[in-house]
Amino acid sequence: MKEFNIIICGVGGQGILLASEILALTAMESGFDVKKSEVHGMSQRGGSVISHIRIGEKVYSPLIEKGRCDFLISFEKAETLRWVHYLKKDNPVIIVNDFKIIPPFVSLGLDQYPQNIEENLKNITKNVYFVPAIEIAQKIGESRSANILMLGLLSRFLPFEEKTWEKVIKENVPAYTLDVNLKTFKEGRTLLD
Amino acid sequence: MKILLSGNEAVARGAWEAGVKVASAYPGTPSTEILENLAKYPEIDAEWSPNEKVAFEVALGSAIAGARSMVSMKHVGLNVAADPFFSSAYTGVKGGFVIVSCDDPGMHSSQNEQDNRRYAKFAKVPLIEPSNAQEVHDFIKFAFEISEKFEIPVLFRMTTRISHTKGVVEVGERKEVPVKDYTKNPQQFIILPAHARVRHKVLEEKLINLREFSNKTELNRIEKGKNSLGIVTSGISYNYAREVFPGAWILKLGMSFPFPEDLFKEFYKNVKEVIVVEENEPFLEEEIKIMGYKAEGKKYIPLCDELTPEIVRKSFNNEELPHPEPIKSVKRPPQLCPGCPHTGVFYSLAKLKATVTGDIGCYTLGALPPHNAMDTCICMGASIGNAFGFEKARGKDFSRRLVAVIGDSTFLHSGITGLIDIVYNKGNTTVIILDNRTTAMTGHQDHPGTGITAKGERTREVDLAQLAKAVGVEEVYEVDPYNLKETLKTIKKAMEGENPSVVISKGPCALLKESREKFKTKEKKRVNDEKCLGEKCKACIRLGCPAISMIEGKAYISPLLCVGCDVCTQVCPVEAIE
Ligand SMILES: Cc1ncc(C[n+]2csc(CCOP(=O)(O)OP(=O)(O)O)c2C)c(N)n1
Numbered sequence: 046m047k048e049f050n051i052i053i054c055g056v057g058g059q060g061i062l063l064a065s066e067i068l069a070l071t072a073m074e075s076g077f078d079v080k081k082s083e084v085h086g087m088s089q090r091g092g093s094v095i096s097h098i099r100i101g102e103k104v105y106s107p108l109i110e111k112g113r114c115d116f117l118i119s120f121e122k123a124e125t126l127r128w129v130h131y132l133k134k135d136n137p138v139i140i141v142n143d144f145k146i147i148p149p150f151v152s153l154g155l156d157q158y159p160q161n162i163e164e165n166l167k168n169i170t171k172n173v174y175f176v177p178a179i180e181i182a183q184k185i186g187e188s189r190s191a192n193i194l195m196l197g198l199l200s201r202f203l204p205f206e207e208k209t210w211e212k213v214i215k216e217n218v219p220a221y222t223l224d225v226n227l228k229t230f231k232e233g234r235t236l237l238d
Numbered sequence: 239m240k241i242l243l244s245g246n247e248a249v250a251r252g253a254w255e256a257g258v259k260v261a262s263a264y265p266g267t268p269s270t271e272i273l274e275n276l277a278k279y280p281e282i283d284a285e286w287s288p289n290e291k292v293a294f295e296v297a298l299g300s301a302i303a304g305a306r307s308m309v310s311m312k313h314v315g316l317n318v319a320a321d322p323f324f325s326s327a328y329t330g331v332k333g334g335f336v337i338v339s340c341d342d343p344g345m346h347s348s349q350n351e352q353d354n355r356r357y358a359k360f361a362k363v364p365l366i367e368p369s370n371a372q373e374v375h376d377f378i379k380f381a382f383e384i385s386e387k388f389e390i391p392v393l394f395r396m397t398t399r400i401s402h403t404k405g406v407v408e409v410g411e412r413k414e415v416p417v418k419d420y421t422k423n424p425q426q427f428i429i430l431p432a433h434a435r436v437r438h439k440v441l442e443e444k445l446i447n448l449r450e451f452s453n454k455t456e457l458n459r460i461e462k463g464k465n466s467l468g469i470v471t472s473g474i475s476y477n478y479a480r481e482v483f484p485g486a487w488i489l490k491l492g493m494s495f496p497f498p499e500d501l502f503k504e505f506y507k508n509v510k511e512v513i514v515v516e517e518n519e520p521f522l523e524e525e526i527k528i529m530g531y532k533a534e535g536k537k538y539i540p541l542c543d544e545l546t547p548e549i550v551r552k553s554f555n556n557e558e559l560p561h562p563e564p565i566k567s568v569k570r571p572p573q574l575c576p577g578c579p580h581t582g583v584f585y586s587l588a589k590l591k592a593t594v595t596g597d598i599g600c601y602t603l604g605a606l607p608p609h610n611a612m613d614t615c616i617c618m619g620a621s622i623g624n625a626f627g628f629e630k631a632r633g634k635d636f637s638r639r640l641v642a643v644i645g646d647s648t649f650l651h652s653g654i655t656g657l658i659d660i661v662y663n664k665g666n667t668t669v670i671i672l673d674n675r676t677t678a679m680t681g682h683q684d685h686p687g688t689g690i691t692a693k694g695e696r697t698r699e700v701d702l703a704q705l706a707k708a709v710g711v712e713e714v715y716e717v718d719p720y721n722l723k724e725t726l727k728t729i730k731k732a733m734e735g736e737n738p739s740v741v742i743s744k745g746p747c748a749l750l751k752e753s754r755e756k757f758k759t760k761e762k763k764r765v766n767d768e769k770c771l772g773e774k775c776k777a778c779i780r781l782g783c784p785a786i787s788m789i790e791g792k793a794y795i796s797p798l799l800c801v802g803c804d805v806c807t808q809v810c811p812v813e814a815i816e
Contacts, residue, residue, distance in 0.1 A: 056570065066404075073242050073406055080370075081242075082403040084268075084346045091784045092572035105477035107370075107403035110547035112559030127567040134560040148570045152779050152788040153608055156569045169562045 046077065048101035049203060050109045054128050055120025056146050057094050060192035063217065064118075065096035067196060070213045072100040075205045082107035091148075093124055100203075118199055120178075120192065121146050122162050129169055137170050140198055142178040142191060174198065176236065185232060186225040193218075193226045197233020207234070243407045245400040248371040249338055250275030251407070252378030253308050256334070257415030258282055260300035262293040264651065265680040266312030267347040268401040269340035273310055274683070277692045281412065286683055286692040289618075289651040290315035294322045294337070298391075301335035302427055304418035306382055310338035313354045314617065318652070320357075323391075327361045328437040329427050330389040330444075332418045334382035337363075340396045343517045344544030349598070349617065351542070353519035358393040358495045362441055364448050365495035366394045366457065367473040371405040377492055380457060382415075384493075388444050388451075397517065399474045399544070449496035457492030460505050468509030470502070470522050470533065478550040479515040497525035506531060513538070513554060517545045574603050576785040577757060577801035579674050579745025582719035583643070585781055585809070586726040587611040592639050592733065595624035597653070599645035599679045600747075601672050608780045612643070619644070619652025625667045626660050634666060638734050641668045641741075647677035647685045650700060654709070660738045661710035668732045668739045671702055672719075674747040682749065706740040713739035720745060722808045748801060760802030765793045769814035778806045778815065 049072075053065050062083060069081040083096040097109045114132045119125035120142045132139070141162075150156040166173045176198060178191040185194075193214070200210055211227060218226045243251060249272045253261065261284040263273035277284040287293035290311045297309035309319070316323060316339050323337065339357070342348040358365035366381050368374040374396070381392045425433050452458060464485040471479045472491040479488060489505045491498070506512065514523040514535030523535035538553040539545070552558055574581050584604035587594055588611040596602055596612035597620060605612035614624050625642035644653045649671050660667050677683040684690040689699030706714045713735055717728045725743070732739040746753050765778075772791045779786060785799035786806060795806070795815070807815045 057572070069404060070242055073240070078406060079242070080403055080405045082399060084398060084402060091570070091575070093567075093570045104405075105480045106547050107399055107405075107474075107477065108546050110481070110551070110559060112548070112561035123568045124570075126565040129562050130564040132562050134562070147787045147789070148568055149573060149779070149782060149784060149787065150569045150571070150607070152786070153776075155607060158568050159566065165565055 046102035047204070048099070049116070050114045051098040051100070051116040051118065051199070052095060052109060052114050052128050052131055053098065053118045053120070054093065054095045054124045055142070056124060057091050059094070059120040060189065061094050061096055061120060064192040064196050065098055067210075067213050067217055068098055068199070070217070071205050071210050072098075074209050074213060078102060078104045080104045080107040093127060095128060116140070116199060116202065118195055120144070120195065123159050125166060126159055126162065129166070132169065136172060138172040138202060139166055139170060140174045140176065140195060141166070142195060143175045144179055174237070181232060182229050185229050187222065187229070190222070190226050190229040193229045194233040197230040198236055200230075200234050201237060240406050240408050242404050243371050243375070244271065244402055244404045245368070245371050245374045245396055246271035246340075246402070247275050248374040248407055249310070249378055249396070251409055252375040253336070254279050254282060255410050255412050256379045256382045257306050257413050258308050258382075259305040259333075259417065260297060260307040261285070261309070262287050262296045263310045264288070264290045264293050264315060265677050265683040266315050266340070267680055268342060268398040269310050269312045269315070269338065269396075270680045270683065271401075272338060273692060284692050286685060288686055290318040291322060294319035298322055298326050298331070298335060301331040301333045301391075302329070303333070304420050305333040306415050307333060308336045308338065310340070312348065313339055313341040313352055314348065314350065315339075316354055316357055318618075323357070324361050325429055326391045327363050327441055328429055328434055330437075330440070331385065331391060332389065332420070334385040335391045336378065336381045336385060336394050337391055338394045338396060340398070340401050342398050344398065346398050351518055353521060354393070354395055355494065355521045356519060358395070362445055363391050363393050364388070364493060366392060367492060367494050368396065368400060369473055369476040369490070369492075370400070371403065372407045373492065374400065375407050375409065377457065380455075384451070388448055390444055390448075395473070397474055445496055449499065452493050452496050452498040453500040455493055458498050458501055459490050460501070461488040461490055463487035466510035468505060468512045469515055470505075470512060470526065471515040472522060473517070475515045475517055475545055475550075478545055478547045481547055482551045482554070491522065494522060497522070499529055502526065502529070502531070515539065515550060571606060572603060573606075573784050574600065574782060575748050576783055576799045577748035577753065577803040579719045579743065579748065580604060580672055581781055581783060582722050582725050582805055583670060583672060583729075583743050584609040584611045585722065586729055587641070587643070589726060590639065590730060590733070592641055592729075593628065593636070595621045595628060595640075595642045597621035597642070597644040597648050599648055599672070601643060601645055604643070608782045618648050619656060622653050622656030622667075622669055623659065625669070626656070626663070626665050629665055629667050637667055641670050641729065641733055643670045643672065645678075646671060646673040646675065646687050646702065649702070650686050654705065657706065657711065657740070658709045666735065666737055668729075668735075668741065670729065670741045670743060672743050673702055674745060676747050676750060678747045678749070682747065702742055711738050711740050713737050714742070715739070716742045716744050718745065719743045720803055720805055722805060748803070757801040757803065760804070762797050762800040762802050763795050763804075763806060763815050765795055766814045766816055767792050769812050771812060771814070775811065777809045777811060781806055781809060
């Protein structure tokens with residue numbers, strides 16, 4: 046069985062925990078062992094959030110070792126940079142929500158928002174995808190489903206069946222948002238076609 | 239049935255299956271979800287206690303009375319509950335009694351990274367350390383059995399990575415365990431010195447038997463290796479060891495105190511070198527060295543901070559996997575939320591240039607820029623005693639610009655005794671209670687001031703103003719923290735007064751349902767670029783509201799984040815916020 050090490054990151058309140066939950070459940074339903082690790086608490090208050098998801102035949106460490114991450118899924122541009130050193134050397138995949146959240150430290154003049162993000166990421170791997178996830182999700186019906194769009198994109202790289210994804214999404218989003226979420230997921234899944 | 243559970247959910251599920259009848263806790267990351275999940279089971283009487291000491295005493299009482307009982311808390315909570323904890327080892331229990339301590343290596347949301355395994359040895363009770371969610375689920379049941387077999391409390395030690403990692407867990411069904419008969423036994427349960435002397439000897443005998451048990455229990459095992467390296471490990475560290483040293487022999491300890499000496503000796507015969515992989519303190523390493531055997535651990539592995547697979551690899555092999563160079567990102571510390579009621583208070587305290595002894599909760603963020611409005615933060619409840627200490631050291635004049643700031647949950651946890659001290663010992667210190675009607679920091683748990691129980695039932699609520707008056711505070715004010723002028727004026731008056739005073743800031747947490755409903759009716763704010771004074775002003779930025787940032791030299795309010803609380807309009811000198 047192949048192993049998949051995935052980091053989902055962003056800023057508190059962006060739906061990272063739901064996205065990682067759906068991913069982990071889909072892996073479990075597909076017969077894999079899975080561990081997903083994230084830290085609650087302080088991170089919820091607008092701080093940076095990271096979730097490690099490890100999928101394989103038998104997973105021990107809940108944390109991805111630096112140099113082992115296959116996929117870095119980032120919901121905010123600058124947050125991507127924070128975790129790039131977790132990526133493996135050969136051909137990792139980076140998917141970035143093309144969206145900035147300016148922290149107050151920047152407005153207060155205490156720090157600077159990083160420049161040249163695109164260039165820096167392209168130097169790491171050719172597989173970098175910048176996606177205007179919020180705009181696309183908004184067009185389909187709900188900007189808050191951007192997390193599901195990103196998940197759809199990621200799903201193209203993983204060996205789980207579409208119907209398993211859909212079943213798990215159905216069980217984990219509020220019923221009244223189901224249609225929009227399924228549509229958004231499909232859009233993500235076919236975005237690179 | 240296999241389901242995906244976090245370590246904390248697995249504690250609750252395992253305890254339910256084990257027939258637990260009574261559960262108590264005080265919230266604290268990373269332990270909080272344990273009681274939240276226990277409260278969902280109708281068979282379990284689950285309560286949020288006002289603090290860990292009370293929680294401990296309630297569960298211990300139930301266990302003495304014959305029921306399987308559990309208390310859970312974060313690591314520092316056990317400091318608060320340490321007094322009954324030590325006594326409980328002497329008295330012992332009838333019904334199974336498990337104490338779950340969730341430690342926080344790396345201090346993701348704590349003030350220290352004390353290693354509570356040392357508490358097991360200190361108080362002389364058995365210690366269980368699971369390494370993943372499945373083990374949590376299974377070991378909890380063992381813990382109750384051990385507790386009943388030896389009539390002793392069991393310390394069940396988790397860490398943040400165990401509590402907050404989800405994994406696949408095979409679960410079972412509940413087995414009811416009848417409450418045992420209760421017979422009065424003063425020699426056992428009243429620890430008068432004469433009784434305690436006897437009980438201490440009983441405890442030492444139990445420990446001898448427990449050590450024997452520890453050698454044989456299936457919680458401890460030897461995993462055969464292919465080379466001559468031997469690794470001793472427990473808890474989360476086991477997982478890192480398994481991945482970093484694929485060929486090594488492993489002594490995997492699920493019950494790590496009393497240390498299984500005979501099992502270790504058997505393990506030792508198979509290996510040439512022993513290394514100990516453990517997070518924080520050299521707990522296992524010391525046990526081995528006391529036995530007179532050679533082992534190394536902390537010589538290589540750092541004592542501070544959480545372990546990771548790469549730290550373990552680097553410590554012993556001095557190598558790392560190839561990976562891209564780190565790239566600098568931007569600082570993004572946690573902040574008070576848009577519409578947070580604490581914002582107005584800290585804005586006022588910064589303006590008043592007050593000396594602020596702080597406390598633990600969301601409001602500790604008032605210590606960060608832009609407010610920088612806090613001088614001390616020690617532990618829950620410390621703000622009030624600290625303020626009084628400042629007054630004693632620096633005099634009454636100084637105390638005209640001095641306040642203690644404490645949350646409602648923290649005040650009820652351990653602030654009230656400090657307030658009594660100020661009244662009793664004739665102080666004049668001011669205490670601000672931030673009454674946001676919840677324990678926000680840990681994810682919104684109810685407490686005795688909210689009028690709702692852990693089970694979601696209505697109950698009597700503590701009236702904070704009445705309580706302050708009842709202990710003798712004559713000056714008690716209530717303010718609306720969304721009204722900056724009033725808040726500032728009231729705090730100033732209270733600080734300058736000659737008597738002890740309490741200011742209660744009354745504003746429900748912005749994330750609570752009642753606030754969200756209120757904000758729904760408000761209009762989001764917008765900055766008029768023509769009026770905004772830009773970089774040279776930044777008055778609104780100094781509120782520290784996450785919805786407000788500077789974009790291209792002008793203030794900008796994100797419509798996605800703004801809740802319309804109206805506080806920023808009160809600080810803009812040119813009425814540019816509409
Ligand atoms: C002894 C101890 N128990 C628990 C905690 C975890 N904890 C940190 S702050 C806090 C309470 C916060 O509630 P409150 O005082 O009402 O402030 P809020 O976060 O709501 O602003 C808790 C339970 C702790 N730090 N120490």
